[in-house]
Amino acid sequence: MGHDIEFTGERFIPGTPGEIWHEHWHRYHFAAPLVAGLDVLDVACGEGYGSALLATRAATVVGGDIAPAAVDHARKRYSGVANLEFREADCAALPFANASFDAIVSFETIEHITAQEAFLAEIRRVLRPDGLVILSCPNKTEYTDRRGVINEFHVRELYRAELARIVASRFPHTLWYGQRPSFYSVVWPEHGNGGGKCEGEIFEVSEAAPTAPSPGHGRPLYFIILASASAERMSAIAPRISVLADRDEWVHRDYEKVMRDLTATHALAHDLDVCVEQGNEQRAELMREHGERELAHESERSRLAGEIERQQHEIARRASFKWWVGLPLRRAWLALKGKPPWD
DSSP: OOSSOOSSSOOOOTTTOOEEEEHHHHHHHHGGGGGGTTTEEETTTSSHHHHHTTTSSSEEEEEEEEEEEHHHHHHHTTTOOOEEEEOBBBBBBBEEEEEEEEEEEEESSSSGGGGGGHHHHHHHHEEEEEEEEOOOOOOOHIIITTTTTOOOTOOOOOHHHHHHHHHTTTOOOOEEEEOOOOOOOOOOOOOOTSOOOOOOOOOOEEEEEEEEEEESSSOOOOEEEEEEEEEHHHTTTOOOOOOOTTTTHHHHHHHHHHHHHHHHHHHHHHHHHHHHHHHHHHHHHHHHHHHHHHHHHHHHHHHHHHHHHHHHHHHHTTTTTHHHHHHHHHHHHHHHHHHHTTT
């Protein structure tokens, strides 16, 4: 089934290329094991792809979105998923009874609304006392301030301290994760680790200091928070590292295409520069030849003007009375010399 809703930048649509594909799919894959066997609400579910993914592990999933077109689309597209339903739902006034869900997932929602406190209050209301919340939010320091990105659909972005304050007001127990899409080199054991627990680590290095790794990832682009009002619920969740690898290498292929296009553009620019330089040389040669022709023409014009002036002077001289009076004598003199009388 094709998509009947258009990607505008406000809601992710599966198939949209770029890092947005990695960001959104990874969040739901990260959340799916945490909600296994639970009754789940996916707030601001959009197209419904994430709710459908959660439904592969959860007992039941309700996807809620404020946009009727998105809900209608999701109902049609995922109608074959038995434990999944979609409802129109305003995140600041959820149409569900108190304590309806074991877990609530809401990715990239809070920055789109002004009623952020009411949103969290509603989540707390419809969540069971020991329930789990999984939400994400852009890190304003990295997303906007450092990159200079302005997202027209974000109403109020939050710094970490601001987000921590409003989450803690409803959910005092939290685990924070950072998410940052990038290119990664992944090393993994091909056949497990001898049946034992596989250990992992994450660190980052820079080209300037490749032998000096720093632990963790110090610049998350997005925060992902696991939160609960129950300390027991949070203590049962072990911190973990999650890596999403793109089997089709979509972003890497786009990167290679951009680099090929950039190389071709540089080559074309070089060829154009050569053509311009050759054109300039040809133009200079033509200008030189034109200048030489102009000088020759000017010399010829000067010569012709002098000749015309001389002829006009002769005509004027011959037209005088003195010339005509002396004409018979000149002819007689020319005859004595044996010359034609018209010389």
